[in-house]
Amino acid sequence: MxxxxxxxxxxxxxxxxxxxxxxxxxxxxxxxxxxxxxxxxxxxxxxxxxxxxxxxxxxxxxxxxxxxxxxxxxxxxxxxxxxxxxxxxxxxxxxxxxxxxxxxxxxxxxxxxxxxxxxxxxxxxxxxxxxxxxxxxxxxxxxxxxxxxxxxxxxxxxxxxxxxxxxxxxxxxxxxxxxxxxxxxxxxxxxxxxVDRQLFDPARRSEALRQEWQVAPEQLAVLVVSRLAPEKNLHLALRAFQAIREVRPDARLILVGDGPARKSLSQSWPQAHFAGMRSGEDLASHYASGDLFLFPSLTETFGNVTLEAMSSGLPVVAYRSAAAAEVIEDGHSGLLAEPGREQDFIAAARRLAADPALRRRLGRAARERVEPIxxxxxxxxxxxxxxxxxxxxxxxxxxxxxxxxxxxx
Missing domain, CATH: 3.40.50.2000 (Glycogen Phosphorylase B;)
Structure with a gap:
């Protein structure tokens, strides 16, 4: 020493x-x-x-x-x-x-x-x-x-x-x-x-909250948690959700957060649920009540939401960048696309939406992966x-x- x-x-x-x-x-x-x-x-x-x-x-x-x-x-x-x-x-x-x-x-x-x-x-x-x-x-x-x-x-x-x-x-x-x-x-x-694993926990899943989203137990809730702003690349998330609807017509998009792009996004996507800004246990329940998490941003230095989603037991689709590149093993604890390859990102989202067993497996592995973080x-x-x-x-x-x-x- x-x-x-x-x-x-x-x-x-x-x-x-x-x-x-x-x-x-x-x-x-x-x-x-x-x-x-x-x-x-x-x-x-x-x-x-x-x-x-x-x-x-x-x-x-x-x-x-x-x-x-x-x-x-x-x-x-x-x-x-x-x-x-x-x-x-x-x-x-x-x-x-x-x-x-x-x-x-x-x-x-x-x-x-x-x-x-x-x-x-x-x-x-x-x-x-x-x-x-x-x-x-x-x-x-x-x-x-x-x-x-x-x-x-x-x-x-x-x-x-x-x-x-x-x-x-x-x-x-x-x-x-x-x-x-x-x-x-x-x-x-x-x-x-x-990441706070006690706060962001799959046990916080709430059927009552899903009812507020107008999502039935068997429906697919696709979650995005982000500042609603131009640099977050949210239009890719919307395109990915369109592809998801081709294999899961009952899917519903849930956007958590606020920002300057909210008005234009809500006008373009009135069928989506805009949950606004959430924090603490309320935010944790929103994560845990989703079924699939999309993170399309390429401007992050880290992306805390990636860890929070994984800790909540959600399978994540993201670019191989920032936190996702460090903590997600593609095909094991999430699905990754190379930065800028939008069609690969969309294909990964579609694949995950179509495969309930894959979602469950990746969600469990994601929770385990963040245990030491x-x-x-x-x-x-x-x-x-x-x-x-x-x-x-x-x-x-x-x-x-x-x-x-x-x-x-």
């Missing part, structure tokens, strides 16, 4: 990190980044660490939490165009410098790359604090879906400069680490996402990574040794 391992083990027994986390989105906002950050904060707090969260104010009545180990600093923000409910935090470098000078964190973690995030990296570097980042969203891929395709290269360049200014960038998959590494990103570390394991890896980064930073010449002293047992 080397010295770093001894340090990490000792600190894990007596955790005492002071972590400043900066993000443009956080619960109760509903999206993958907010959910992941909420989980990270909860996991660190449960391990005894202190968190200072910096985020945009979410409304006029929003009040910053001030608890013993969890304090919030609210930043001004502006709405993100065509992305209702989310805001860019405005730069806050001077204020963050003052806050972190008087109450110095051991590490700053910046989760989002907006103006608030950039100013946080600048403030941390000026104070010679170790700073890490998270790559959660392919903003450069999104640009073409919102009429800003000409910005793809500048946005990609900005993202690389942003993350390469930090000591480590956490990415959710090995595939993304290889992709970003090939683009010139440095200091990449893979930190996957977990637990949030507690992810939090252990995050904590360990933070400890190592703090200790490595302290060894750099000229760094202030402000971290609590380690007393040998």
């Amino acid at each position: 080397n010295q770093d391992d001894i340090i990490v083990q000792h600190l894990a027994r007596t955790p005492r990190l002071r972590v400043a986390m900066v993000t443009e989105t956080f619960p109760p906002e509903v999206n993958g980044v907010a959910m992941t950050l909420g989980r990270m904060v909860s996991g660190l707090l449960a391990r005894g660490h202190s968190i200072q969260l910096v985020r945009p104010r979410q409304g006029s009545t929003d009040v910053a939490s001030q608890e013993e180990h969890f304090q919030e600093t609210l930043a001004p923000g502006v709405p993100i165009p065509r992305y209702g409910g989310l805001r860019f935090g405005l730069p806050l470098q001077s204020r963050l410098g003052q806050i972190w000078s008087s109450s110095r964190p051991d590490l700053v973690h910046v989760a989002t790359e907006g103006p608030l995030g950039w100013s946080a990296v600048a403030a941390a570097r000026k104070l010679k604090l170790p700073v890490t980042s998270g790559f959660h969203t392919n903003f450069d891929h999104y640009s073409r879906h919102y009429g800003f395709g000409w910005l793809k290269k500048p946005v990609a360049g900005y993202l690389k400069r942003f993350h390469n200014r930090t000591a480590a960038t956490f990415v959710p998959t090995a595939e993304m680490a290889r992709d970003l590494g090939g683009q010139g990103y440095t200091n990449l570390q893979v930190l996957a996402r977990g 637990d949030w507690e394991c992810i939090h252990d890896r995050l904590e360990s990574a933070f400890f190592h980064i703090v200790r490595r930073h302290q060894r750099l010449p000229g760094q202030e040794n402000h971290f609590l002293q380690i007393v040998p047992d």
Whole structure:
């Protein structure tokens, strides 16, 4: 056992990190980044660490939490165009410098790359604090879906400069680490996402809910859980559902989520059931009450919904990308199509709809596959990574040794 391992083990027994986390989105906002950050904060707090969260104010009545180990600093923000409910935090470098000078964190973690995030990296570097980042969203891929395709290269360049200014960038998959590494990103570390298997459980299946969907016990409920937005490739899901109806005329499409494309989708598909935004046990019941899950997106960095569907015992049809590429074994725990091969995706959906035995087998295997992908394991890896980064930073010449002293047992 080397010295770093001894340090990490000792600190894990007596955790005492002071972590400043900066993000443009956080619960109760509903999206993958907010959910992941909420989980990270909860996991660190449960391990005894202190968190200072910096985020945009979410409304006029929003009040910053001030608890013993969890304090919030609210930043001004502006709405993100065509992305209702989310805001860019405005730069806050001077204020963050003052806050972190008087109450110095051991590490700053910046989760989002907006103006608030950039100013946080600048403030941390000026104070010679170790700073890490998270790559959660392919903003450069999104640009073409919102009429800003000409910005793809500048946005990609900005993202690389942003993350390469930090000591480590956490990415959710090995595939993304290889992709970003090939683009010139440095200091990449893979930190996957977990799933709450107690919440997302096949036992939450509800016939009463299926009746609300107007789906009889013998009918096929085809489920999509997604932000209803252009970048989610939902028109492919609709085409796949049309193919499903050729072999299962009684099939019903259930879309869970909300977003700017909801109006146009509901006009195009009035026969589908639009369940709106769901969360907690209600969302878990929606998953478990479906029979087949479609995930057509190609813009995800991970895709938390893939794990949630699998944990709920649903057979998944997805592209071999993001989380699906890492956790689904084609033909065993789901069906995969190569990215961009739309006809293969549609054929897989049709095949699964036509074969009840295959759906049952893949659903059981999917549930088993996510058993070891637990949030507690992810939090252990995050904590360990933070400890190592703090200790490595302290060894750099000229760094202030402000971290609590380690007393040998």
